[in-house]
Amino acid sequence: MTLRVVLVDDEPIALRRLAMALQDVAGVEVVGSAGDGLSAEALIAETSPDVVILDIQMPGRTGLSLAAALPAESRPEVIFVTAFEHYAPDAFDVEAADYVLKPVRIDRLRQAIERVRRRLSLREAEASVAALSAEVEALNRRRQDDAGDGLPNAVWAPAKGGDVRVSAASIIWIEAAGDYVIIHTAHRSHMLRATLTELEKVFSPGVIRRVHRSAMVNMTLVESVKRPGRGALTLVLEAKTEVPVGPNYTQAVAAALRIG
Template sequence: MTNEGQGHVGGADMRVLLVDDEQLAIDRLETLFADVEGVEVVGRAQDGDEALASIKALTPDLVILDVQMPGRNGLSTAASIDVEPRPELVFVTAHEHYAPDAFEVDAADYLLKPVRFDRLRQAVERARRRRSIREAAERAGTLEAENAQLRSLGSPPPPSEEAEFWVPERHGLRRVPVDSITWIEAARDYVLLHTDTRSHMLRATMSALEQKLAGTPLIRVHRSAFVRPDQVSEIKRANRTTTLVLKDGAVVQVGPNYADTLESALGL
């Protein structure tokens, strides 16, 4: 376990603990974090027990937590965190079979290995946004403050009953309106429904989603991705490949078969 001090350095507003039993994985994450603004890596841990000790000692704002570790795995570690305020969590995994257990934990995001820089940056922004909402709610001492903060981020009014997903959670199901989803990516046997404040994991096929999302703001741009056109901030073309840069920094590749649909939706 390496602790680098508990103070804020260089104006960093997110203090991060990295947890992975593979040193190469931690080294890669540190390299990626060097290019993420407003963060400071304050510690590293290589197993669950070490992680829990580091969380108590360092009180990080965000923990990047590998799921598959010897002994206490990432999910068990997350369930055992008993510090307040509880840090935001982002899980990293090379497998998807853990997904049903991940519903037990209110994580900001789930990243698949090898971790891409744009997805890591998006996960950090989502964790930062969640922390700000929680702090505002605590200051006001009411759930209404949290709702107001969510509305200020552009959360739309509840849509019709047809435009929604019900995703499994620890104590049942959560309603996720389609209008709250910024983009969707395939994660092997699951899909990740990305919103402003978290990602929801759902077992579904992309073809089934395409039918369900017909007539909604989300359009399919790749065999493994849907996006909301109003979330696109930039289009990049290079070597006959088109990619979209979304407002939250995520990068989504456009499949050749979906280029015409995208251009029509964007009014190009």
């Protein structure tokens, strides 16, 4: 699938650099670019791109304001590209796919595009995912009842206009991001100021387990296990998300999955 991309940045040099970097990313077509938020809104309406790579600080209309105004029924995925780290929580409030800091590295940009591909695949399969999520939630409730550990198995994450409860059943995996964690679900990602060590005290390990110093996964969603090297494990979750298991966690994860 070729992703149609619109670039938005008020610096012409930044636009050229993004366009050049995307030439090295397979399956991407740049269909337009804009230098301010107002013209970008018109361009997005005209071209209906799959992805908008968007600066935050721009004249006329900020990138955050533009992303929030995009109509939900035809909203493209948004990747913010900015020199300012402190806007990250606001970016996830408008359901951005990723947040990339300038200067942009080609490997980091490629990673952001791949994250968009995964999100679009999940969106296309939304009906089947919803049914699966219901089954998983029922299974998790039974497992949590059996565990009897009294843990909440849910967290409250900031959302536009308030907070949203994110249950263990809805989580695919969690990754550490400095002083924050990013909680990935089938429908969106949530950014929460917390550590994985703190979350280990919230979730039952039979459901959400720490598998790496920077990752936790929903053990009920492990579809297969890869063995990339001697003693190494990689967990393959739904939507083909792959999470490596850290050396210090391999034995416990193998035992939890009941594999040799």
